[in-house]
Amino acid sequence: MNFFGSSYRYHKKTKQILKLEATYKKMGDEELRHQTVLFRERLQNGASLRSLLVEAYAVVREATSRVLKMRPFPVQVLGAVAMEYNNIVEMKTGEGKTLTAAMPMYLHGLTGPGNFLITTNGYLANRDAEQMGKVYRWLGLTVKAGVPEPGHEGEDRDREKIYQADIVYLDCIIKVTTQKM
Numbered sequence: 460m461n462f463f464g465s466s467y468r469y470h471k472k473t474k475q476i477l478k479l480e481a482t483y484k485k486m487g488d489e490e491l492r493h494q495t496v497l498f499r500e501r502l503q504n505g506a507s508l509r510s511l512l513v514e515a516y517a518v519v520r521e522a523t524s525r526v527l528k529m530r531p532f533p534v535q536v537l538g539a540v541a542m543e544y545n546n547i548v549e550m551k552t553g554e555g556k557t558l559t560a561a562m563p564m565y566l567h568g569l570t571g572p573g574n575f576l577i578t579t580n581g582y583l584a585n586r587d588a589e590q591m592g593k594v595y596r597w598l599g600l601t602v603k604a605g606v607p608e609p610g611h612e613g614e615d616r617d618r619e620k621i622y623q624a625d626i627v628y629l630d631c632i633i634k635v636t637t638q639k640m
Contacts, residue, residue, distance in 0.1 A: 466541075468544070469537055469540045469541045469544065470537065472512065472513060472540045473533060473536045473537045473540055475513045476513050476516045476517050476520070476536050476540070477517075477533060477536065479513065479514065479517035480517065480520065480521070482517070483517050483518055483520070483521040484521060486521075488525070491518065491521060491522065491525075491598075492597065492598055492599055494514070494515075494518045494598075495518075495569065495598045495599040495600065496599065498511050498514070498515055498518075498569050499569055502569060502570065508543075508566055508567065508569070508570070509543070511566065511569070512540070512543055512566060515562070515565060515566045515569065516536060516539060516540070516562040516565075516566070518565075518598070519531075519561055519562045519565045519594070519598075520536065520562075522594050522597060522598050523558060523561060523594050525597075526593050526594045526597050527590070527593065527594060529558060531555065531558050531559065531561075531562065532555070534554075535554075535555045535558055535559040536559075536562065538550060538559045539559050539560070539561075539562035539563055542559070542560070542563050543562075543563050543566065557587050557590065557591060558591075560576060560591075561591050561594060561595075564576055564591070564595070564626050565594075565595060565598065565600065565626075567626075568595060568600045568602075568625040568626045569600070569625075570625075571625055572622060572623050572624060572625060573622075574625060574626050574627065575605075575626075575627050575628075575629055576626065576627070576628050576629070577629050577630070577631050578628060578629070578630055578631070579630065579631060580630050580631075581606035581630045583630070584604050584605065584606045584628040584629055584630045585604045585606060585628070587628050588602055588603065588604035588626075588627075588628035589604070592626075595625070595626055600625040600626060601623075601624040601625045601626070602624055602625065602626045602627070602628070603620075603621045603624040603626075603627050603628070604621075604627075604628045604629075605618070605621050605622070605627045605628060605629040605630075606628075606629060606630050
């Protein structure tokens with residue numbers, strides 16, 4: 460994984476997140492899920508997203524472990540931290556981009572609607588919304604895929620309803636139609 464920016468701060472945050480593993484591992488499911496409510500209350504009381512980063516990422520690590528049986532590796536946590544600080548993170552195929560992105564998506568999803576993850580195609584948008592959606596929903600957030608399932612491309616979709624989800628997965632394919640005059 461490569462990213463561009465000041466890495467000392469990111470390594471320090473990553474260590475803080477990893478240190479919280481035992482704390483969240485001890486929590487029961489209800490207590491862990493309740494962290495979302497507590498985070499949202501803190502945001503409403505003026506806390507910044509970045510002030511919640513360490514705890515929120517640690518919660519997602521534990522939630523993905525319980526729901527998907529996958530715990531983000533330290534390097535994936537490091538990538539997620541770097542992403543939060545507006546860096547480009549390069550990860551090769553198989554290095555866990557989907558799991559890495561779950562941490563900043565959850566953090567921003569705490570603010571409510573308006574958080575979009577753009578993938579390269581509709582298949583990935585649907586797959587990732589389904590897979591990671593299990594974690595987000597378990598933690599009390601809403602998630603939708605903003606692209607139709609294969610074979611349902613012509614169906615009328617209520618985009619307004621889709622965009623009301625806390626997290627929306629989309630593809631970057633731009634469809635251009637031309638009309639002859």
